[in-house]
Amino acid sequence: MATKHRNPSQEQRQAAVSECRSRCAGRGSTFVRQFLGACGFLLPNLLGFLVFTLVPVVAAMLLSFVRWDAISPWQEARWVGIHNYVDILGFHRDPATGALTPNDDRFWYYLYNTVFLMLGVPVGMALSLVTALLLNRPLRGVVIFRTIFFIPTVCSAVAVAVLWRWIYQPDYGLLNELLRLAGIENPPNWLGDPAWAKPALILMGLWVGVGGYNCVLYLAGLQNIPEELYEAARLDGASWWARLTRITWPLLAPTTFFILITSIISGFQGFFVGVHIMTAGGPAGSTTTLLYHIYQTAFVYHEMGRASALAMILFAIVLVLTLINWRYGREAAQIIY
Amino acid sequence: MISRRGGRDQRKCVRRVVVKRSLIWGNIAAYVVLTGGGATMLVPLAWMVATSLKDPSAATSFPPEFLPRIQESWRDPATGQTRPLYWCEIEGRRAKVAKLRIVKGAAVVRVLEPPEMAGRELTVPLVRNTLKGHVETLRPAKRLYLRWANYSEAWHAIQLERPWMAFRIGPIECPGIRIRDGFLAFYLNSLIVTITVTLGQLLTSSLAAYAFARLRFPGRDGLFLGYLATIMVPHVVTMIPVFILLRWLRMIDTYWAMILPLMFSAYGTFLLRQFFLSVPQDLEDAARLDGCGAWGVYRQVILPLSRPALAALGTFVFLGTWNQFMWPLIVMNSTEKMPLMLGLYSFMGQYSAEWHYLMAASVMVMGPVVLVFLIGQRYFVQGVVLSGMKG
Numbered sequence: 001m002a003t004k005h006r007n008p009s010q011e012q013r014q015a016a017v018s019e020c021r022s023r024c025a026g027r028g029s030t031f032v033r034q035f036l037g038a039c040g041f042l043l044p045n046l047l048g049f050l051v052f053t054l055v056p057v058v059a060a061m062l063l064s065f066v067r068w069d070a071i072s073p074w075q076e077a078r079w080v081g082i083h084n085y086v087d088i089l090g091f092h093r094d095p096a097t098g099a100l101t102p103n104d105d106r107f108w109y110y111l112y113n114t115v116f117l118m119l120g121v122p123v124g125m126a127l128s129l130v131t132a133l134l135l136n137r138p139l140r141g142v143v144i145f146r147t148i149f150f151i152p153t154v155c156s157a158v159a160v161a162v163l164w165r166w167i168y169q170p171d172y173g174l175l176n177e178l179l180r181l182a183g184i185e186n187p188p189n190w191l192g193d194p195a196w197a198k199p200a201l202i203l204m205g206l207w208v209g210v211g212g213y214n215c216v217l218y219l220a221g222l223q224n225i226p227e228e229l230y231e232a233a234r235l236d237g238a239s240w241w242a243r244l245t246r247i248t249w250p251l252l253a254p255t256t257f258f259i260l261i262t263s264i265i266s267g268f269q270g271f272f273v274g275v276h277i278m279t280a281g282g283p284a285g286s287t288t289t290l291l292y293h294i295y296q297t298a299f300v301y302h303e304m305g306r307a308s309a310l311a312m313i314l315f316a317i318v319l320v321l322t323l324i325n326w327r328y329g330r331e332a333a334q335i336i337y
Numbered sequence: 338m339i340s341r342r343g344g345r346d347q348r349k350c351v352r353r354v355v356v357k358r359s360l361i362w363g364n365i366a367a368y369v370v371l372t373g374g375g376a377t378m379l380v381p382l383a384w385m386v387a388t389s390l391k392d393p394s395a396a397t398s399f400p401p402e403f404l405p406r407i408q409e410s411w412r413d414p415a416t417g418q419t420r421p422l423y424w425c426e427i428e429g430r431r432a433k434v435a436k437l438r439i440v441k442g443a444a445v446v447r448v449l450e451p452p453e454m455a456g457r458e459l460t461v462p463l464v465r466n467t468l469k470g471h472v473e474t475l476r477p478a479k480r481l482y483l484r485w486a487n488y489s490e491a492w493h494a495i496q497l498e499r500p501w502m503a504f505r506i507g508p509i510e511c512p513g514i515r516i517r518d519g520f521l522a523f524y525l526n527s528l529i530v531t532i533t534v535t536l537g538q539l540l541t542s543s544l545a546a547y548a549f550a551r552l553r554f555p556g557r558d559g560l561f562l563g564y565l566a567t568i569m570v571p572h573v574v575t576m577i578p579v580f581i582l583l584r585w586l587r588m589i590d591t592y593w594a595m596i597l598p599l600m601f602s603a604y605g606t607f608l609l610r611q612f613f614l615s616v617p618q619d620l621e622d623a624a625r626l627d628g629c630g631a632w633g634v635y636r637q638v639i640l641p642l643s644r645p646a647l648a649a650l651g652t653f654v655f656l657g658t659w660n661q662f663m664w665p666l667i668v669m670n671s672t673e674k675m676p677l678m679l680g681l682y683s684f685m686g687q688y689s690a691e692w693h694y695l696m697a698a699s700v701m702v703m704g705p706v707v708l709v710f711l712i713g714q715r716y717f718v719q720g721v722v723l724s725g726m727k728g
Binding site for chain 1: 363364367368370371374375377378379380381382384385388397398399400401540541542544545547548549552553554555557560563564567569570571572573574575576577578579580581582584597598600601603606619622625626630631632635656659660662663666667677678681682685692695696698699700702703706707710711714722
């Protein structure tokens, strides 16, 4: 055909495509064909999603209303309604003193442990940002430093836990040796002391995470900031602190927001390897996080109903935190733009 | 006119020099901090490798030393017995002596160095009184000793009783392979599980992502919202019912228990859908005009263009599955089916205070991954950025 080919418009393109489709369609309506095609693509993933994600979530909700140990046949499961939740979250009046006491004070202690361990999140983010700022400079050999900082993240968590278990050994471990060299007479028994076990875990988490994913994301965010802004600020006489707070920090807000969300979500669900291998729940339960408590309740004590209720509570906490973050973090990120 | 121009140029020169100086100082400070940070990252790993080569006596020595050393010894030609060597101060000179025997708070030693004093036998008190208090007169003489045998002993430490990969499907029975060393089986198990999960996730996620991105069917958006919603659900919530389901299906303590629950990921679908949406519609329309159906478009157009996203997702899934610990801990019991992480944990349970073995095993577990990372790190970092920006 002698017609000149111009860029066809959207409608012309769609008309051509649907005409071709109907020519190739043959019997059967295109709708059914499309539906069956989509089914074929979707089915493997959808089946797995249903069986291993959707149905288990619903099942967990149902399980949380039941008392069952999953060893005896399911007919022996007892429906207890919200009794599990009351057991965990509720309060009652102590008959002796008349004061309000929690039904399960271990739960609140483990919740405190979990929140305490999350203190490492903002510290880690700040350190990651500082590292990213340093790595962003045009230095010779910056790639070597970037690699070195990233290596702990790549190391398998189990091996890292074994290594740090040795580092925290009170008699011949590395950390106490360094502390003694620095002049500290009686360095603490890190993993054996309820007061020091959690900071020990936080320190290990920082060692693994500072140069890792967060740092790389911050680096990418920093490289997206145009250099002209900094030049203009320098010409106007802005100090490095002013440049940091007025240019860098606001323009990194989306990255910070994303990192904060993912760090909080993974922080509430993380630390299992460290806790299990290094302290197994800690001296006197001082490193038992909510996650570890759920693991113990379900797979050591075989109380499936109670464990499901705890898991639902954890889910609710993570959900609330994410929604708060989403609402306020998004606004903060968008105001800048 | 000349002087005015000179003045302006001078001012420009001064400003340029001032800016450069602060930049240099900033760079020096950055180097110092980065070196300190880099040392913090590497020193524990260096100690891990050093401890893995230590003799058992040196691994738990107090105070701890970095270099693997053991005490030297000397064979007495007269009696044929080996004696430990020490450093000692004799007549103001540093001498290396062999401790022959101990007599009432003193040691009978034989001098070996310096050669002028060699061969003499002296009695040296074990403890000396100085201004600082009691000081031992004999200090152990040590030499560098790298105990490579730690690695082979750790490798052979866990021996399997049952054959590896023995299974029965209906009438077909596979007797399995007799693997003696546990760690070999652990590596193979991890490889099998990780490769299967990675390929499975890539396949199912890309198919579903294409369906969500390009195909039209009723309930598409609602279903995708359901996918998104479950990403936020913590893993523990689904772990308990999935465990009960697998127990009901009698799949506990099989490879399927490790593979199946990890093979279907909503996160991968979400990521790939984002990527597929960015593929220009024109390419797909051109393929359709050439007569491709949905499968053709998927295979010919989308897949080749998505190599970076698929590589990034594949890397993530590979690493994540390789490092899986909690789920295999829950579902696996048999030693011969354990993945590497669980194998290291069970090794740690058996040899909990023998740090040289533990460090050697940790190096064996960590080493390959770190090596692969060092080789392919450029692609790795690209993948992190890709998924972070799109996610």
